[in-house]
Amino acid sequence: MSKPAPKTYLAPGHRGCAGCCDALAAKFMLMGTGPNTIVVNPTGCLEVMTTPFPESAWKVPWIHSLFENGGAVASGVEAALKALGRKEGIKVIGVGGDGSTMDIGIRSLSGAFERGHDITYVCVDNEAYMNTGIQRSSGTPFDASTTTSPPGKISFGNPRPKKNMPAIMVAHGSPYVATTSIGYPRDMIKKVKKATEIEGPAYIHAHAPCPTGWGFDGSKTIEMAKLAVETCLWPMYEMENGELTQVKKVKNPKPVEEYLRAQKRFKHLFTMDGGDEEIKKIQATADWNIEFYGLQ
Amino acid sequence: MATQLVKGNSAIIIGALYAGCDCFFGYPITPASEILHDASKYFPKIGRKFVQAESEEAAINMVFGGASAGHRVMTSSSGPGISLMQEGVSYLAGAELPCVLVDIMRAGPGLGNIGPEQGDYNQVVKGGGHGNYRNIVLAPNSVQEMCDMTMKAFELAFKYRNPAVVLADGVLGQMIESLEFPTEATVPEINTSWAVNGTAETRPNLITSIFLDFTELEQFNEKLQAKYAEIEKSEIDYEEYLTEDASVVLVSYGISSRICRSAVDLARQEGIKVGLFRPKTLFPFPAAELKALADKGCSFISVEMSNGQMIDDVRLAINCSRPVELVNRMGGNLITLDQVMDKIRKLAGEA
Numbered sequence: 001m002s003k004p005a006p007k008t009y010l011a012p013g014h015r016g017c018a019g020c021c022d023a024l025a026a027k028f029m030l031m032g033t034g035p036n037t038i039v040v041n042p043t044g045c046l047e048v049m050t051t052p053f054p055e056s057a058w059k060v061p062w063i064h065s066l067f068e069n070g071g072a073v074a075s076g077v078e079a080a081l082k083a084l085g086r087k088e089g090i091k092v093i094g095v096g097g098d099g100s101t102m103d104i105g106i107r108s109l110s111g112a113f114e115r116g117h118d119i120t121y122v123c124v125d126n127e128a129y130m131n132t133g134i135q136r137s138s139g140t141p142f143d144a145s146t147t148t149s150p151p152g153k154i155s156f157g158n159p160r161p162k163k164n165m166p167a168i169m170v171a172h173g174s175p176y177v178a179t180t181s182i183g184y185p186r187d188m189i190k191k192v193k194k195a196t197e198i199e200g201p202a203y204i205h206a207h208a209p210c211p212t213g214w215g216f217d218g219s220k221t222i223e224m225a226k227l228a229v230e231t232c233l234w235p236m237y238e239m240e241n242g243e244l245t246q247v248k249k250v251k252n253p254k255p256v257e258e259y260l261r262a263q264k265r266f267k268h269l270f271t272m273d274g275g276d277e278e279i280k281k282i283q284a285t286a287d288w289n290i291e292f293y294g295l296q
Numbered sequence: 297m298a299t300q301l302v303k304g305n306s307a308i309i310i311g312a313l314y315a316g317c318d319c320f321f322g323y324p325i326t327p328a329s330e331i332l333h334d335a336s337k338y339f340p341k342i343g344r345k346f347v348q349a350e351s352e353e354a355a356i357n358m359v360f361g362g363a364s365a366g367h368r369v370m371t372s373s374s375g376p377g378i379s380l381m382q383e384g385v386s387y388l389a390g391a392e393l394p395c396v397l398v399d400i401m402r403a404g405p406g407l408g409n410i411g412p413e414q415g416d417y418n419q420v421v422k423g424g425g426h427g428n429y430r431n432i433v434l435a436p437n438s439v440q441e442m443c444d445m446t447m448k449a450f451e452l453a454f455k456y457r458n459p460a461v462v463l464a465d466g467v468l469g470q471m472i473e474s475l476e477f478p479t480e481a482t483v484p485e486i487n488t489s490w491a492v493n494g495t496a497e498t499r500p501n502l503i504t505s506i507f508l509d510f511t512e513l514e515q516f517n518e519k520l521q522a523k524y525a526e527i528e529k530s531e532i533d534y535e536e537y538l539t540e541d542a543s544v545v546l547v548s549y550g551i552s553s554r555i556c557r558s559a560v561d562l563a564r565q566e567g568i569k570v571g572l573f574r575p576k577t578l579f580p581f582p583a584a585e586l587k588a589l590a591d592k593g594c595s596f597i598s599v600e601m602s603n604g605q606m607i608d609d610v611r612l613a614i615n616c617s618r619p620v621e622l623v624n625r626m627g628g629n630l631i632t633l634d635q636v637m638d639k640i641r642k643l644a645g646e647a
Contacts, residue, residue, distance in 0.1 A: 043407060064407070067376070068351060104323075104351035132324040135332065136348060148324070148336040148348045 006031040006189060014057035015049040019218025021208035021225075022046040022097070024182045025124040029095060029206075031185075032192025033120075035060060037091045038077055042070035042100035045131045046124060070094045070101070071109035071121065078117045087118065091196045094121040098139030099129050102165050113172040113201040120195040120202045123165065124182075126210035134213045138163040141233070142285065143278050144265045146213075151268040156278050161285065169203040170239050176202040178238040182209075183225025187236060187248070194238075207234045215264020227259040232286040235293040250295045256283045302475040304442045304468045305330035308372065308398055309338060310477065311446030316484035317396070318367040319345040321358035323377060326410040327466040328400035331372040352377035356384030356397075363393035364503040366491030368450055368484050372398035374466075375416050376407065378424070385459055386425030389520075390505025392490075394453035396446065397431075398462045400469035403628040411628015412466030414550055417605035420463050421578045428517050430524045432460040432531070433578040435549040439473035445576075447478060456527055457490070463578060465601065467551040467630065528580040535574040536585075538564065542571030544643050545589055547610050547620075548599040549575050552631050556599050559636040568644045578606070583613035590614035597639055599623045599631060 009030040016023040022045050030037065039062045041047045047064050050057040065073050074094040081087040094112075096105055101123040109121060128146045129135040136146040140158045145151050149158040169177045176198045180188040188206055195202035209224035211217065216224055228234035229248065233256060236248040257279055260266040269275040290296055302310065308331050312320070320335035332348070339346035349355035355371045362369035373381065378399045388395055399420055403413040418424075421433050432452045434445040442464060449460035486493065492501045507513035538560055539545055546556040553574040563570035573589065575582050590596070595618050598607035604622045611620050623639045625631050 066407075068353075068380070106350075129324050132326050133329050133333070135324040135329065138350065147329075147333045150337060152341075154340055 009035055009037070009059040010050070011057045011059060015052060016045070017212050017218060019211045019221040020045075020049070021126050021182055021210050021221055022049070022124055024221065025122070025188070025206050025208050026050065026095065028182060028185050028188040029093070029122050029192050030060065032189040033091050033093055033196055036089055037061075037093055039063070040070055040074040040077060040092070040094045042096040042105055043067035043131070044097040044100055046095065046097065048131060067100055068104040069108045070096045070105050071112035074119045074121065075112045075115065075117045078119050092117075092119045093196070094119060096123060097130075098123065098125045098127060098137045101125075102138045102163055106168075110172065113169060113174055113203070116200055118199055118201070120192065120204065122192065122204045122206060124206050124208045126208045126213060127162070128210075128213050130210050130213040139165070142282060143269060145268060146265070151272065156272065156275070157265075157268065166203065166205045166239070170242055172201070173242070174203050175200045175241055176238070177205075178203075179205045179207070179234070179236050181207040181225045181229055181234055181236060183207075183222050183229060184236065184248075191238065213265070215267070216262055220262070224259075224262060227254070227262065230254045231256045231259045232289045232295050233259060233282070235289045235295055237293055244293070247293050247295060250290070253286065253290060253295070256286050298477040299474050300477070301472050302439055303330060303472050304439045304464065304470060305400065306334050307439045307442040307475050308446050308462065309334040310475065311443035312370055312396070312450075313338060313342070314443075314478040314481045315447040315450035316368050316482040317344070317370050317450065318484070319347070319362045319369045321347050321349055321355045321362065321369065321371050323349045323352045323355045323373065325352075325374045325377045327402055327412070327469045328372050328374045328377075328398065330469070331398060331400070352380040353384065356381035356388075359395045360384055360388055360391070360393060363388065363395045364391070364491060365493040366486045366488055368454070370396040370398065372400065374400045374402045375404045375413075378416060378419065382419070382425035385431065386423075386427050386429060387505050388459045389425075389429035389431070390427060391503050392457040393459070393503070394457050395459050396449045396453055396462065397459060398446070398464070401463065401465040403626065409628050410466065412551065412601060412630065413626060413628060414465055414552065414601040415603070415605070415626065416463065417578070417600070417602055420461050421581075421609075429520060430527075430579050432456065432458055432527060433463050434460065435463050435576060435578050436468060437550050437553045437574065439468070439471065439475050442468060443475055443478065447482070450482070452531060454487075456523055458523065458527075463550070465551050466628075531577060532580045532582045532585070533576040534582040534585055535576060537572040537574070539571030539573055539589055542569050543594050544568065544570045544597060544640055545594045546570065546572045546597050546599050546636065547575070547586070547606070548572065549578060549606065552599050552601055555631050555633055556636060558633050559640060562633065562637060563640050566641075568640060570640055581609050581613065583609070586610060586613040587615070590618045594618065595643060596620040597623055597636070597643070599636060601625050601629070601631060
């Protein structure tokens with residue numbers, strides 16, 4: 001009954017950890033884009049583990065430059081292709097992590113989207129800087145423990161909520177902004193394909209659980225990704241020209257506790273005094289998502 | 297006195313805390329990240345501020361803000377991050393703001409890799425950003441000096457209202473040695489005579505680096521040069537090891553100098569009179585001291601993990617009056633004892 005999976009263009013044998021979320025994300029992304037793709041990949045785990053010189057796992061043209069400039073390099077590639085009259089049928093894809101997208105790279109990404117380059121940008125969000133040793137990013141969720149947001153006497157971990165990056169990209173007037181998750185390959189492939197077929201700057205935000213950084217077994221990456229969606233902590237939706245056009249419904253949302261308990265980065269919420277209250281705050285975020293995006 | 301086994305990067309934060317550093321602003325990068333980790337762990341506990349920035353550019357400009365308010369502030373990074381900070385460093389020097397930067401050098405150019413190198417010498421010692429400015433640059437070669445020189449950097453930064461850099465490398469950052477803790481902590485005074493920190497008396501103060509009038513800017517530049525000349529006169533620091541009778545003097549800083557020390561000992565066992573000259577300050581560079589050695593007729597080997605950057609300063613220091621050879625490695629590789637010895641034996645054979 002199911003159709004065969006589309007061909008991908010990421011070779012096995014890269015150096016990702018067992019159960020690596022970035023490898024899965026890149027694989028699904030390329031299933032959506034097809035072979036006529038130029039990939040721009042700022043610094044991060046994905047870049048490091050797929051391209052230890054002189055090897056490469058990418059079967060499509062691939063460019064790495066700095067950490068903060070994915071949007072700018074993608075803009076340059078797109079503009080050059082247009083100048084050469086060769087843009088037709090070629091997809092320019094930026095793919096970066098939460099750091100290179102939401103923190104250090106947001107300025108160049110904002111520039112690319114504001115100017116309206118015909119690119120698709122995929123954020124593979126594993127919610128911390130895994131490449132440099134699990135420091136917090138603006139994608140790190142509330143109360144998660146990282147090396148720079150350790151829980152202790154004065155905090156329960158990361159004191160800030162996750163930045164709503166898709167909303168920022170919607171505010172740029174992007175024709176297509178979608179959230180997805182590596183736990184739902186078909187959804188991700190479909191959305192990436194759609195994004196590349198739409199003229200103008202499109203943005204995909206893919207939730208990507210990292211076994212190493214979050215502290216769970218490498219065999220559970222997909223399970224963890226699904227739990228985030230099933231607990232409504234990660235809503236999956238599409239927004240076209242600023243309008244919410246599609247939402248993945250969650251019939252019987254699971255309590256967030258189920259998701260939190262499975263990860264070492266939230267372990268302290270179950271051992272520290274006052275942890276219960278913190279879990280309630282996180283449940284309130286899920287409840288807000290249900291209400292705001294109409295997940296039920 | 298407490299002695300503990302400590303990682304080089306951790307020793308930086310211990311030094312910073314003893315030096316009365318108020319605020320740490322930083323962004324992670326290997327092999328410097330432990331400085332940030334330790335700052336996040338210890339600063340808030342004792343009422344000091346730790347802020348993780350969204351980029352190195354943000355971190356250095358937070359330093360600009362904190363320093364403007366007269367506080368003792370610092371940041372740390374490695375090559376690529378230091379490159380990104382250069383605009384801010386030029387502005388800090390231009391606004392005459394005291395601050396401490398730590399560069400745990402890694403291999404470049406570009407992303408390079410996370411192995412140790414000393415390839416940031418030019419960008420840190422020569423200025424790096426635009427304009428006629430200098431950083432005060434201290435070069436530790438042990439975990440102890442990582443701590444001590446961080447304290448010294450704060451002292452010099454405030455004495456001269458100038459950025460001071462602790463220039464170390466990936467090995468020094470990552471290695472563990474015993475550290476004797478400082479005996480006394482500095483009790484910082486916030487100087488409000490030039491700072492802007494939201495009080496009535498600092499309201500007329502102005503922190504800027506813009507001078508629209510060409511002559512005024514020239515005069516300001518001359519004032520900066522006079523300050524650098526004063527630093528060159530007063531703050532030079534170096535270590536000499538068996539240079540007195542040496543026919544060959546190794547010039548080396550940081551982790552490379554540790555290997556050179558072994559080479560000196562080994563060469564002397566072989567009957568070759570070798571010494572080591574280790575600059576502990578790279579700006580100011582101990583030029584006169586090297587010239588004095590050159591005048592005695594020795595030859596030099598600059599030993600550095602770069603394409604040969606400090607060697608230019610050695611040649612300038614001695615007015616090219618004696619031969620200066622280079623022993624180097626790049627790409628994240630350490631210099632080996634054999635490599636240094638081969639060059640020493642070659643020079644001894646020629647003599």
